[in-house]
Amino acid sequence: EMLDLTLVAATDATLPAEPAEVRHLIAGEWRASADGATFDRRSPAHGVVVTRAAKGGVAETEAAIAAARQAFDDGRWSELSGKERATLLLRVADLIDRDRERIARVETLEAGKPIAQSRAEIEGAADLWRYAAALARTLSGDSHNSLGRDILGVVLKEPIGVAAIICPWNFPFLIVSQKLPFALAAGCAAVVKPSEMTPSTTVILGELLMEAGLPAGVCNIVLGFGDPVGALMTTDPRVDMVTFTGSTGVGKAIVAAAAPTLKKVSLELGGKNPQVIFPDADLDGAVDAIVFGVYFNAGECCNSGSRIIVHEDVAEEVTARVVALSRKVAFGDPLNEATKVGAIVSPEHQAKIDGYVKGAVAAGATVRLGGAALDVPGLGGQFYQPTVVAGVTPDMAIAREEVFGPVLSVLTFRTMEEAVSLTNAASYGLSAGVWSENVHTCLAFARAARAGTVWTNTWMDGFAELPFGGVKESGQGRELGRYGLEEFLEVKTVQMRIGRTRTPWVAAG
Ligand code: NDP
Numbered sequence: 001e002m003l004d005l006t007l008v009a010a011t012d013a014t015l016p017a018e019p020a021e022v023r024h025l026i027a028g029e030w031r032a033s034a035d036g037a038t039f040d041r042r043s044p045a046h047g048v049v050v051t052r053a054a055k056g057g058v059a060e061t062e063a064a065i066a067a068a069r070q071a072f073d074d075g076r077w078s079e080l081s082g083k084e085r086a087t088l089l090l091r092v093a094d095l096i097d098r099d100r101e102r103i104a105r106v107e108t109l110e111a112g113k114p115i116a117q118s119r120a121e122i123e124g125a126a127d128l129w130r131y132a133a134a135l136a137r138t139l140s141g142d143s144h145n146s147l148g149r150d151i152l153g154v155v156l157k158e159p160i161g162v163a164a165i166i167c168p169w170n171f172p173f174l175i176v177s178q179k180l181p182f183a184l185a186a187g188c189a190a191v192v193k194p195s196e197m198t199p200s201t202t203v204i205l206g207e208l209l210m211e212a213g214l215p216a217g218v219c220n221i222v223l224g225f226g227d228p229v230g231a232l233m234t235t236d237p238r239v240d241m242v243t244f245t246g247s248t249g250v251g252k253a254i255v256a257a258a259a260p261t262l263k264k265v266s267l268e269l270g271g272k273n274p275q276v277i278f279p280d281a282d283l284d285g286a287v288d289a290i291v292f293g294v295y296f297n298a299g300e301c302c303n304s305g306s307r308i309i310v311h312e313d314v315a316e317e318v319t320a321r322v323v324a325l326s327r328k329v330a331f332g333d334p335l336n337e338a339t340k341v342g343a344i345v346s347p348e349h350q351a352k353i354d355g356y357v358k359g360a361v362a363a364g365a366t367v368r369l370g371g372a373a374l375d376v377p378g379l380g381g382q383f384y385q386p387t388v389v390a391g392v393t394p395d396m397a398i399a400r401e402e403v404f405g406p407v408l409s410v411l412t413f414r415t416m417e418e419a420v421s422l423t424n425a426a427s428y429g430l431s432a433g434v435w436s437e438n439v440h441t442c443l444a445f446a447r448a449a450r451a452g453t454v455w456t457n458t459w460m461d462g463f464a465e466l467p468f469g470g471v472k473e474s475g476q477g478r479e480l481g482r483y484g485l486e487e488f489l490e491v492k493t494v495q496m497r498i499g500r501t502r503t504p505w506v507a508a509g
Pocket of ligand 1: 167169224225226230231246247250251253268269271403404
């Protein structure tokens with residue numbers, strides 16, 4: 001059968017002649033690794049080396065942690081006023097806007113995502129820096145004036161200290177911006193490790209922080225791998241908390257690694273996010289949202305709408321329409337403005353995606369579209385076809401595990417109870433969606449779904465004001481909203497006696 005997809009061949013946009021060289025930011029200085037080690041990153045779409053990064057070891061990680069600890073403890077940032085911190089965060093947002101094009105291009109070269117979406121990601125990230133600046137000025141605790149005439153109780157919110165920030169490769173600039181500006185707004189110092197696949201936009205952010213005047217040592221960046229950089233960040237006693245976005249497996253390892261020092265751990269992990277489609281839904285809207293939900297960022301998205309649960313009465317119609325619309329989504333060179341879906345992040349990841357599809361077929365599912373690697377003319381990287389797998393049953397790996405690729409699983413239901421039970425059968429609980437023109441149906445589903453976010457008649461909208469995170473194995477803690485700031489704050493209670501009103505415990509005689 002003819003695939004009949006929409007492909008965007010290689011553009012004539014020039015690739016960098018030489019890889020960009022990036023280094024660690026430690027105590028306000030740009031440093032190579034002590035042993036001179038580096039690692040290369042290839043553009044996943046173009047196959048050429050675009051970045052040569054310093055490869056952090058124990059020495060760099062310990063130096064970064066020491067710098068953050070000292071910067072936090074001496075108050076060079078933590079003791080500034082909210083106004084001063086907010087002013088700096090706003091300056092960073094302006095610098096991000098100024099450099100949007102440069103950051104977006106690097107994001108596209110390292111992550112493989114379409115340039116238009118990189119631009120939108122950088123713009124969205126700048127908004128998070130502005131929102132965190134607003135929070136920095138509204139940060140306050142509580143007072144208790146009804147504890148009796150003799151006592152005034154005051155609850156202070158204090159920065160938790162040194163935050164270790166560990167990020168993945170799928171939205172490198174956005175995810176670091178869901179964490180770092182909130183940590184800085186709270187008054188924390190930070191050590192940041194970007195994924196080894198996408199180091200450069202975090203390095204650019206470090207340059208902008210220095211340009212904006214962030215005191216040295218308040219934000220340190222160590223480039224390199226989970227072992228040893230990430231691991232040391234989660235065990236060192238000088239680190240007070242870890243905030244991590246990535247796989248559930250590594251999330252669990254981090255909780256275990258942080259246990260001996262009882263660090264606070266915030267986790268934003270995977271999902272197996274369903275969109276549930278009732279027969280009375282606006283099917284035009286639902287079909288477009290299904291296609292968006294599964295192919296956005298090539299499905300390499302914690303919020304990927306990787307399964308749909310469709311009422312039997314409309315299942316065949318919805319599946320056929322999703323297949324038809326999938327053929328119109330432009331896959332190809334991420335440097336081309338017209339592209340909607342770019343490359344898969346690595347050959348290993350491509351093989352993992354393909355393994356899930358082959359496994360589903362072996363278990364009895366039917367591939368309705370795609371199901372194999374995609375050749376894009378003129379490009380040397382790896383791409384995967386838009387893929388729709390029908391006849392999926394809840395026991396299949398493709399129905400339960402995070403595929404993290406452009407692969408949709410179609411399941412069916414007859415009753416609300418069945419839809420909710422299929423939704424909640426996953427070990428994940430990040431997000432869920434429901435499509436119905438009946439508000440009662442939407443509300444009943446929204447209340448019954450075990451998920452951190454529920455969308456009704458929409459998918460993957462996001463706002464700085466609204467908290468984001470998961471339940472069950474999708475994580476703990478929340479980012480964004482006021483909760484995103486609270487993650488980086490510790491509570492201190494101050495109890496103040498008014499006058500010499502305390503009853504002696506012992507009679508002094
Ligand atoms: P990982 O969870 O392995 O990586 C995320 C970050 O954690 C990277 O910076 C990584 O470093 C670091 N890391 C790895 N091991 C440790 C450790 N022991 N201690 C501390 N930090 C560590 O994600 P992958 O990139 O391997 O992706 C695998 C799967 O994870 C995907 O297929 C997807 O299912 C899921 N995922 C989910 C994301 C989400 O948004 N929720 C984002 C990305 C992935 P490095 O890789 O540089 O060595």
